[in-house]
Amino acid sequence: xxxxxxxxxxxxxxxxxxxxxxxxxxxxxxxxxxxxxxxxxxxxxxxxxxxxxxxxxxxxxxxxxxxxxxxxxxxxxxxxxxxxxxxxxxxxxxxxxxxxxxxxxxxx
Amino acid sequence: xxxxxxxxxxxxxxxxxxxxxxxxxxxxxxxxxxxxxxxxxxxxxxxxxxxxxxxxxxxxxxxxxxxxxxxxxxxxxxxxxxxxxxxxxxxxxxxxxxxxxxxxxxxxxxxxxxxxxxxxxxxxxxxxxxxxxxxxxxxxxxxxxxxxxxxxxxxxxxxxxxxxxxxxxxxxxxxxxxxxxxxxxxxxxxxxxxxxxxxxxxxxxxxxxxxxxxxxxxxxxxxxxxxxxxxxxxxxxxxxxxxxxxxxxxxxxxxxxxxxxxxxxxxxxxxxxxxxxxxxxxxxxxxxxxxxxxxxxxxxxxxxxxxxxxxxxxxxxxxxxxxxxxxxxxxxxxxxxxxxxxxxxxxxxxxxxxxxxxxxxxxxxxxxxxxxxxxxxxxxxxxxxxxxxxxxxxx
Numbered sequence: 001x002x003x004x005x006x007x008x009x010x011x012x013x014x015x016x017x018x019x020x021x022x023x024x025x026x027x028x029x030x031x032x033x034x035x036x037x038x039x040x041x042x043x044x045x046x047x048x049x050x051x052x053x054x055x056x057x058x059x060x061x062x063x064x065x066x067x068x069x070x071x072x073x074x075x076x077x078x079x080x081x082x083x084x085x086x087x088x089x090x091x092x093x094x095x096x097x098x099x100x101x102x103x104x105x106x107x108x
Numbered sequence: 109x110x111x112x113x114x115x116x117x118x119x120x121x122x123x124x125x126x127x128x129x130x131x132x133x134x135x136x137x138x139x140x141x142x143x144x145x146x147x148x149x150x151x152x153x154x155x156x157x158x159x160x161x162x163x164x165x166x167x168x169x170x171x172x173x174x175x176x177x178x179x180x181x182x183x184x185x186x187x188x189x190x191x192x193x194x195x196x197x198x199x200x201x202x203x204x205x206x207x208x209x210x211x212x213x214x215x216x217x218x219x220x221x222x223x224x225x226x227x228x229x230x231x232x233x234x235x236x237x238x239x240x241x242x243x244x245x246x247x248x249x250x251x252x253x254x255x256x257x258x259x260x261x262x263x264x265x266x267x268x269x270x271x272x273x274x275x276x277x278x279x280x281x282x283x284x285x286x287x288x289x290x291x292x293x294x295x296x297x298x299x300x301x302x303x304x305x306x307x308x309x310x311x312x313x314x315x316x317x318x319x320x321x322x323x324x325x326x327x328x329x330x331x332x333x334x335x336x337x338x339x340x341x342x343x344x345x346x347x348x349x350x351x352x353x354x355x356x357x358x359x360x361x362x363x364x365x366x367x368x369x370x371x372x373x374x375x376x377x378x379x380x381x382x383x384x385x386x387x388x389x390x391x392x393x394x395x396x397x398x399x400x401x402x403x404x405x406x407x408x409x410x411x412x413x414x415x416x417x418x419x420x421x422x423x424x425x426x427x428x429x430x431x432x433x434x435x436x437x438x439x440x441x442x443x444x445x446x447x448x449x450x451x452x453x454x455x456x457x458x459x460x461x462x463x464x465x466x467x468x469x470x471x472x473x474x475x476x477x478x479x480x481x482x483x484x485x486x487x488x489x490x491x492x493x494x495x496x497x498x499x500x501x502x503x
Contacts, residue, residue, distance in 0.1 A: 047174035084357030
């Protein structure tokens with residue numbers, strides 16, 4: 001029984017590690033995403049990402065948050081706050097790339 | 109004196125004249141037809157002439173203008189620019205200079221100038237609250253924290269001036285409206301109105317200085333405060349206006365500071381709906397809902413109130429629509445370009461200036477024919493503000 005659980009666990013972990021092989025958006029799309037980040041996300045989070053109605057998006061303010069949580073916040077928004085869901089406009093890979101760009105501080 | 113010496117003297121005089129005119133580049137003219145255009149990405153501002161439709165000056169060094177608003181001194185010579193980074197800048201429109209600048213908070217959202225023109229107030233996100241400055245020197249005059257009953261600081265939005273040397277504003281996190289009486293700037297008197305509703309996102313005051321209206325983000329509705337009452341009681345208006353409809357994701361907060369009052373009717377943006385709401389200012393009942401192209405951001409009446417102009421939130425922000433205030437119908441749909449951020453009417457409303465961020469241009473339209481009249485290049489233009497605001501309560 002125990003072995004079955006272990007096996008399942010190992011399989012589950014393997015899936016987790018293998019599954020999200022998402023290719024990065026191409027260069028043109030990356031430029032569009034950075035523009036969106038600066039101009040439209042910037043409406044609430046500030047052009048310099050120091051925050052406004054929305055919280056700061058600086059690397060130092062995001063570093064401790066799990067990437068998966070940040071990606072899902074971008075895609076599905078935050079109910080009860082003005083953060084809207086961007087799914088539909090952004091794909092999973094777009095959102096993941098944006099979060100990575102924020103964590104790196106791209107364009108700051 | 110020979111010809112050579114004469115020529116040299118003439119040259120010297122000419123050079124002196126040129127140098128002097130460069131040193132004193134300030135204009136000798138009126139300012140009633142001037143204005144400023146915010147260039148949000150570069151922290152710069154254009155000073156424009158709305159009669160000649162030209163740019164007079166380009167002023168840089170204003171910090172983060174990703175969100176910015178402007179009020180004018182009552183002599184219409186100075187513009188006070190409130191930037192995102194907490195910067196309060198005073199511009200001299202005649203000299204085209206950044207006259208004074210203070211960074212008064214970490215993060216701010218807007219400001220107002222007092223009835224007598226002597227005080228400038230700024231509303232802040234970080235730390236929350238309102239700071240008041242001397243309009244002449246930008247020296248601090250009063251600090252009005254926005255603490256709720258538990259001592260938490262709140263972001264402040266919807267700051268306007270009101271008659272009686274007062275400022276009115278809303279606390280986003282606390283769900284409160286406050287009136288600050290600065291008749292004695294050393295001892296401001298604060299009146300609090302708590303429990304007005306969830307997440308007020310902006311506020312406006314009607315041109316007569318009577319009604320303060322705060323829009324709510326956390327619920328469908330607005331709150332009205334009658335400032336002519338000795339003891340005003342907050343009144344919910346257009347309550348549950350989105351009833352039975354799916355609220356759409358909001359990609360840009362509507363703005364209420366461009367009041368849209370046409371006769372008895374007040375036109376307001378619906379949050380999360382493709383609608384402009386109409387309310388009768390006699391009884392505060394809803395009199396209409398106008399389906400429009402997208403989620404409204406600015407809903408602005410032409411001077412006089414014949415038409416109301418509307419722009420929209422991302423991603424439907426390439427369009428401007430014109431509503432006839434008599435029939436409550438959309439009578440024109442314009443496509444100025446991608447990312448229309450703001451509209452401003454000339455003082456008597458024969459033309460409207462429209463900022464188109466992604467096209468790096470300001471387009472000027474005739475308000476009778478809706479035809480494009482001219483355009484001016486501008487770098488990522490956002491807010492447009494003309495000096496005629498100086499003499500209007502709430503602007």
